[in-house]
Amino acid sequence: MDFPQKGLSKEEIFQALDDYQQNDGNYKKGKTWSLVYYAGEEITRLTEEVYCKFFHTNALNPFVFQSLKRLETETLAMAADLFHGDEQVVGTLTSGGSESILMAVKTYRDEAREKKPHITQPEMIAPISVHAAFEKAAHYFGVKIIHAPLMDDFRVDVAAVEKLITPNTILLIGSAPQYPQGVVDPIEALSALALKHDLRLHVDACLGGFTIPFIKELGGDIPAFDFALPGVTSISADLHKYGFAAKGVSALLYRNAGIRQYQYFAYGDWPGGLFISPSATGTRPGGAIASAWAALKYIGREGYLEITKSVLETTKKITDGVKSIPELSILGNPPAGIFAFDSKTLNVHALADVLEHKGWIIDQQVNPSCLHFMVTPAHAGIADDFVQDLKESVEELKANPGNYAGGSAALYGMSVTIPDRGLVNSLIKGAYSRFMTEGGTFSFEDLGNILD
Numbered sequence: 001m002d003f004p005q006k007g008l009s010k011e012e013i014f015q016a017l018d019d020y021q022q023n024d025g026n027y028k029k030g031k032t033w034s035l036v037y038y039a040g041e042e043i044t045r046l047t048e049e050v051y052c053k054f055f056h057t058n059a060l061n062p063f064v065f066q067s068l069k070r071l072e073t074e075t076l077a078m079a080a081d082l083f084h085g086d087e088q089v090v091g092t093l094t095s096g097g098s099e100s101i102l103m104a105v106k107t108y109r110d111e112a113r114e115k116k117p118h119i120t121q122p123e124m125i126a127p128i129s130v131h132a133a134f135e136k137a138a139h140y141f142g143v144k145i146i147h148a149p150l151m152d153d154f155r156v157d158v159a160a161v162e163k164l165i166t167p168n169t170i171l172l173i174g175s176a177p178q179y180p181q182g183v184v185d186p187i188e189a190l191s192a193l194a195l196k197h198d199l200r201l202h203v204d205a206c207l208g209g210f211t212i213p214f215i216k217e218l219g220g221d222i223p224a225f226d227f228a229l230p231g232v233t234s235i236s237a238d239l240h241k242y243g244f245a246a247k248g249v250s251a252l253l254y255r256n257a258g259i260r261q262y263q264y265f266a267y268g269d270w271p272g273g274l275f276i277s278p279s280a281t282g283t284r285p286g287g288a289i290a291s292a293w294a295a296l297k298y299i300g301r302e303g304y305l306e307i308t309k310s311v312l313e314t315t316k317k318i319t320d321g322v323k324s325i326p327e328l329s330i331l332g333n334p335p336a337g338i339f340a341f342d343s344k345t346l347n348v349h350a351l352a353d354v355l356e357h358k359g360w361i362i363d364q365q366v367n368p369s370c371l372h373f374m375v376t377p378a379h380a381g382i383a384d385d386f387v388q389d390l391k392e393s394v395e396e397l398k399a400n401p402g403n404y405a406g407g408s409a410a411l412y413g414m415s416v417t418i419p420d421r422g423l424v425n426s427l428i429k430g431a432y433s434r435f436m437t438e439g440g441t442f443s444f445e446d447l448g449n450i451l452d
């Protein structure tokens with residue numbers, strides 16, 4: 001596309017954008033099971049309006065935008081209160097879960113450089129189920145990630161974690177809940193381990209930060225996961241997920257300002273002035289921060305309890321439907337709206353393709369192969385339809401397995417069987433690059449040129 005010579009009219013702009021959006025996932029109708037956490041028009045309108053009020057503001061300089069400083073501090077304080085933090089707990093609002101995780105790993109790396117200078121290759125121990133952003137952080141910041149195995153219920157095996165601790169270990173990680181199966185790691189045991197071995201413990205509550213506390217309040221049997229546990233030194237909790245704020249905001253909280261200090265970046269010799277930036281980005285959109293504050297204030301504890309209750313009811317409806325299908329089984333005992341199912345007899349990747357033909361957008365996982373779902377208020381109205389389509393899809397696949405042998409079954413089958421994992425990563429990058437430049441489908445076929 002050439003650079004436009006003349007500007008379009010507002011009508012033309014919106015006409016084009018409507019056209020572009022034609023084939024997007026319909027999250028409002030509950031067709032997607034990730035990416036967007038839609039709590040209905042009322043909350044969406046409110047957060048949109050608030051975002052627009054702060055559209056041009058920039059939290060890079062809180063001295064200029066004192067309102068943003070106040071909104072950020074108050075949002076973090078509200079989150080700290082929810083997570084049983086005392087007045088020492090502080091944090092930063094970042095652009096999302098990944099940035100919170102990147103910053104936490106960088107913080108502990110820099111703290112170890114100062115306090116444990118004998119460590120030349122710092123290590124962090126993370127369950128294999130931990131979010132891929134930790135792999136990214138390891139890659140970016142040169143911290144070695146040591147993978148801890150899971151127990152049969154998909155929670156991390158804490159005894160195995162202890163065996164993996166070496167003199168180079170600086171950080172333990174647990175999730176509340178983890179993404180793949182939606183189960184909460186034994187954070188209490190990890191907290192005890194962190195204290196025993198003088199290690200830091202980050203709890204990734206990006207998904208659960210604004211659901212797990214309310215599930216507990218509704219009587220859910222979920223053990224402590226937050227600052228109530230003395231070994232927990234930081235928590236990431238995404239406001240743009242089950243907090244229902246605008247995209248681009250996550251809370252990263254530390255037990256005290258002394259730890260947070262290692263996250264900051266300052267450069268006093270810059271010809272552009274005294275530079276200080278709390279996190280990875282420079283400019284920080286004020287709209288996202290304001291929308292986070294507004295979501296917490298507008299929805300409030302009572303609203304989150306109501307939303308959580310409805311999400312749990314919808315989840316039960318769907319998981320009961322899954323359990324009624326003999327070929328499928330739910331993995332572990334997920335307590336929130338996040339779950340996955342696998343099958344001993346059917347190829348679930350093929351099943352995903354059958355469901356996609358019926359208009360659903362299905363998230364697929366490997367190790368083990370399963371299909372992944374995150375329930376939001378948008379799914380309340382479609383739970384029965386989904387279960388019906390799932391039952392029909394299972395029957396269709398059983399009757400015609402050969403019709404679905406290519407597609408996802410082939411792609412995911414290949415992705416797990418190639419022994420050279422570096423090659424798999426190159427194939428994924430090649431397929432993504434081809435999709436971004438040429439479109440089409442995401443496949444590993446004919447990638448020779450790209451890989452050369």
Ligand SMILES: Cc1ncc(COP(=O)(O)O)c(C=O)c1O
Pocket residue numbers: 095096097098099101131133175177178179204205206207238
């Ligand atoms: C448990 C968990 N942590 C971290 C992230 C990363 O969050 P983001 O996509 O906002 O970077 C996710 C995303 O789904 C997640 O589920």
